[in-house]
Amino acid sequence: xxxxxxxxxxxYSLATSPDFERDGICFAARASGLFRSxxxxxxxxxxxxxxxxxxxxxxxxxAVSPDFEADQSVFAGVPGAILRSVDGxxxxxxxxxxxxxxxxxxxxxxxxxxHDGTLxxxxxxxxVFRSPDRGGHWSAWNFGLLDLNVLSMAISxxxxxxxxxxxxxxxGIFRSTNGGRAxxxxxxxxxxxxxxxxxxxxxxxxxxxxxxx
Numbered sequence: 001x002x003x004x005x006x007x008x009x010x011x012y013s014l015a016t017s018p019d020f021e022r023d024g025i026c027f028a029a030r031a032s033g034l035f036r037s038x039x040x041x042x043x044x045x046x047x048x049x050x051x052x053x054x055x056x057x058x059x060x061x062x063a064v065s066p067d068f069e070a071d072q073s074v075f076a077g078v079p080g081a082i083l084r085s086v087d088g089x090x091x092x093x094x095x096x097x098x099x100x101x102x103x104x105x106x107x108x109x110x111x112x113x114x115h116d117g118t119l120x121x122x123x124x125x126x127x128v129f130r131s132p133d134r135g136g137h138w139s140a141w142n143f144g145l146l147d148l149n150v151l152s153m154a155i156s157x158x159x160x161x162x163x164x165x166x167x168x169x170x171x172g173i174f175r176s177t178n179g180g181r182a183x184x185x186x187x188x189x190x191x192x193x194x195x196x197x198x199x200x201x202x203x204x205x206x207x208x209x210x211x212x213x
Contacts, residue, residue: 012060013106017068027074027089029059034076036089047074047089061121063107067114075119075135077104082121084135095131097138102126106153112160120180122150122167130180144183147171152213154198158205166210168195173212188212 010031017025024040027047033056034047048057061077068074068088076083076092080101083092097104102123110118117134120141127142128150142148145167152168159165163179166186172193173186188195197213204210 013062015062015064015074017064018066019069023069025068025088027062027064027076029062029076031058032056034059034062034083034089047076047085048092050091061104061107063109063119065109065113066111071114073113073134075107075109077107077121079103082107082129082131082135082138093135095135095138097121097123097126097129098140102129105151108153108155108165110155110159111157116160118159118179120153120155120165122153124149124151128153128167128180128183141180142183143181145174146185147174149194151194151196152198154200154210156200156204157202162205164204166198166200168198168212170194173198173210 013029015027017023026037028035035044036047037044059076059078063075065071065073072088074085074089081094081096085092104121105124106122108120110116119131121129127145127148129138130141131138147169149170150167154166156162156164165176167174172188174183175186176183195212199211201207201209
């Protein structure tokens with residue numbers, strides 16, 4: 001009898017509460033769905049229980065509001081849609097994306113989310129989508145983005161003032177300085193692409209440091 005082949009339950013993304021040291025809350029986006037831990041990652045519980053799914057819902061991206069303690073907002077990227085929770089991952093609202101259903105690969109939340117309600121999602125093959133209303137509605141923002149295979153994304157800690165974003169793609173890095181309305185390619189060595197991860201210095205407004213993996 002042939003041995004059954006099982007799909008690895010890959011962890012695609014992790015997100016922690018801004019107050020993680022105190023509350024120990026974190027989320028893991030996995031091939032089998034989204035999971036939440038309340039004890040710093042020692043134990044995990046399925047976060048999609050309220051959806052009563054018949055099959056696992058692969059989740060490749062997760063992001064937490066910077067004001068999580070007050071608004072309890074969590075966002076999860078799934079094939080063709082973005083899920084939004086306002087109770088820490090117990091109940092979910094679904095925002096579908098334009099057809100054909102894009103694969104959501106990464107999510108970022110504005111550091112000024114409490115005031116601007118802005119989120120951005122990167123997708124494979126369909127570029128960047130932006131929501132101005134806390135994840136309720138989404139539209140494509142790809143002017144100047146020559147590579148629509150978005151693998152990673154980073155948002156400036158001083159986004160409220162500089163509106164700066166970066167995306168890592170199959171071919172390199174693109175930057176927006178107007179909140180994602182338009183993009184320009186960064187002078188990045190093509191032989192070092194694809195860019196799988198991006199991070200900005202906490203003091204980016206002063207030092208301008210960007211890290212790429």
